[in-house]
Amino acid sequence: MTKGITRERIVTTALELLDDRGMDDLTVRALASRLDVRPAALYWHVRNKQELLDEMATEVMRRVAGAFAAVPLGDGWRDDLSAYARVLRAEYLPHRDGARIFSGTRITDPDVVRTKEPLFERWAAAGWKPADADDAVDLVTAFVVGFVIEEQARRQAAITDPARYSVGQRDAWLGDGVPLVKQAGHLQDDGEQRFERHLGIVLAGIAARSDA
């Protein structure tokens, strides 16, 4: 059972390796040794490293689709899009630099894309055209990707360079004559609160359009 590697075992092991050691240590050789196999063996199952990364991203999106399907149905597009945004962020966050790595990669599994159909059907009932529905999903996706990239970068910087991350250090670094920029830095929050607030703004924009 543990002998003989498969495409699936390679991908899930690669995701584990990424979580444990980070992007720079996600090498074909390290992955092979974790699978108890010589590096060249992987090339029987996967064309090259880029294809491996695409599969990893697709697996993450498969989990997003799965987690989304498990969320109880809400009252309309607003609940649907909120749930999607939260689930997407939740699947990116645990993987180090997940948003940076997995965004903008081609999804290799049509079933992941097919999960949008029931959503589009529900929204059609509310008067949305397919183009509007697609815009809404893509816009929310872009927002979540951008937000989580920044969030994970901040988090990583706080670990590797805690000194420069402090408010006092930042103020000194900024110099004089920019009180508002400094003040904004002092007030800036983190995590869920900030995410929910920004998501609320995006959804308000979508609401404004669908009323017009």
Place this chain on the structure above:
Amino acid sequence: MTKGITRERIVTTALELLDDRGMDDLTVRALASRLDVRPAALYWHVRNKQELLDEMATEVMRRVAGAFAAVPLGDGWRDDLSAYARVLRAEYLPHRDGARIFSGTRITDPDVVRTKEPLFERWAAAGWKPADADDAVDLVTAFVVGFVIEEQARRQAAITDPARYSVGQRDAWLGDGVPLVKQAGHLQDDGEQRFERHLGIVLAGIAARSDA
């Protein structure tokens, strides 16, 4: 004049190299040979490759700040944020995978961050608190980053894999039973139009909040 390399020459040459050859060919060795110098020489001016990437990202943001300063003043926060969003996208786009590479890197030059002060001042006059101003800039940034990552990935895929990018191919790949998903794919546009439409939605959300 052409002999003796500086930190600045290294960074601008690195950006040229990225544009010409792409991320994978942006190596310390290729950069050194373009500067007519041995690889080890670069390590006198730059701690390591990560620091070089941070400097490249900072240089791009310096150009964003410069281009933004050159835009004639508009009527209020809406014009300001639109101009910022367009300038940011315009500086990311010409660099292959620019949004992916440059987003989420720490800015090393305080002057770049200091350019936000005059903006915050203008918006304060319109009743915005520093926290609101910061939220707005960060939200627009997140949106542009996410949008351009997807845009550049699509563009790259169209070059390297034109077959799978076609509408007919996509329909076959998706299979039966998802008419709305297919229809959305047919209607999807590209480039400026799409960007302006999505940006409009984000700004509408910000407007909704600042009225509340």
Place this chain on the structure above:
DNA sequence: ACCTGAACACCGTTCAAGT
């Protein structure tokens, strides 16, 4: 102060050969 020469410990990938 700034750069070279030479080396170290790695990479991703290919391919004949084994089973």
Place this chain on the structure above:
DNA sequence: ACCTGAACACCGTTCAAGT
């Protein structure tokens, strides 16, 4: 069909030595 052994053409980085 699936994996190993061995090799190829690279990497980023360090450091003594040169000027």
